[in-house]
Amino acid sequence: MSSKPEDDKERLFQAAKTIFFHIQDLSSFTNTLIELLNHNMNTQIILTTVKEDSNIRDFFEQMLKIVAEIQSVVDAANKNVQNEPLYSKITMTLSSMFEQSTNVKELYLSAKKVFKNAHIPLIISVLSHGNVLGILASCITALMKFPIMNLQLSDLYRKDTREQSEATTSEKIMSSDPPEANMTDKLKKLQEAFKGENATNPTAFAAEQLEQIIRNLGPALEVLKKATKIMETNISLFKKVPEK
Known part of the structure; x- marks a missing residue:
């Protein structure tokens, strides 16, 4: 059973908006x-x-360069500290995401004996243990094969200036749909991005492709989000541990 044109358009616009956010x-x-x-x-x-008038490919190329730079920093730091006697024990404990049984004070003071900055093994461990940078780089490389890379971010969605900055991503996705005057132009650009695919239903096909991008990008985004949260939380714990 074929889908209704209006349903296909809604899928397409919602998928494009989700990718934007x-x-x-x-x-x-x-x-x-x-x-x-x-x-x-x-x-x-x-x-x-992130600029709305920027080319999507430019953003992802920028991301790949940054990921490579971060990986280089992590590799260099890892090489410098991995021979320290306590490094293996520290990183194993840190990579377990600070289980309840972990004595944070003991771990911190042990790390301070070896490292001038006890946060370094934490950062290295979280990024390396979860292969965060590798997952991110692989995801972006795969996404750059999609035709929408030649579009601008504003072709996916343009935020309404009336939106409140503190609104959550999910709230933004469900609100402030594109003005009617812009919908036809956005629809045309998104359809044309996939016009070489010879789809019988260009709108539905474009929506399916954008939804595939979401399925690819979502998990990598969650990995990065979790990693940064772990680092922020436990660096904060380190700061609260008394030196004596």
Whole structure:
């Protein structure tokens, strides 16, 4: 049973909007990670930027460069500290995500005996143990094969200036649909991105392709989100541990 044209359009617009906010979230979580590295490992990695008039391919190419730079930093730090006697024990404990049985104070003080900055093994362990950077790089590389890379972010969705900045991603996805005057133009651009596929229903096919992007990007985004949250939470715990 074929779908209704209006249903296909709604699927397409909602998928495009979801990708738009996924990209914004990807930039935000990556910037959180960069700030953690710059503050705790004395790096000078430049933050990502997301502009609605930017080409989607340009954003993902920027992301790949940043991921490669972070990987280089992590590899260098890992090489410098992995020969320390306590490193293996520390990283094993950290990679277990600080189970309830972990004595955070003991771990922190042990780490301080070996590392000038006890946050370094935490960052290395979280990124390496979960293969966070590898997952992110593989995901972005796969996504860059999709035809929408030549579109601008605003072709996916343009935020309504009336939206409240504190609204959650899910709230944004469900609100502020594109003005009627812009819907035809957006529909045409999204359909044309996949016009070489000879689909019998261009709108439904484009929606399916965008939904596949969401399925690919979503898990990688969750991995990055979880990693940054673990680092933020436990670095905060370290700061609360008394030195004596």
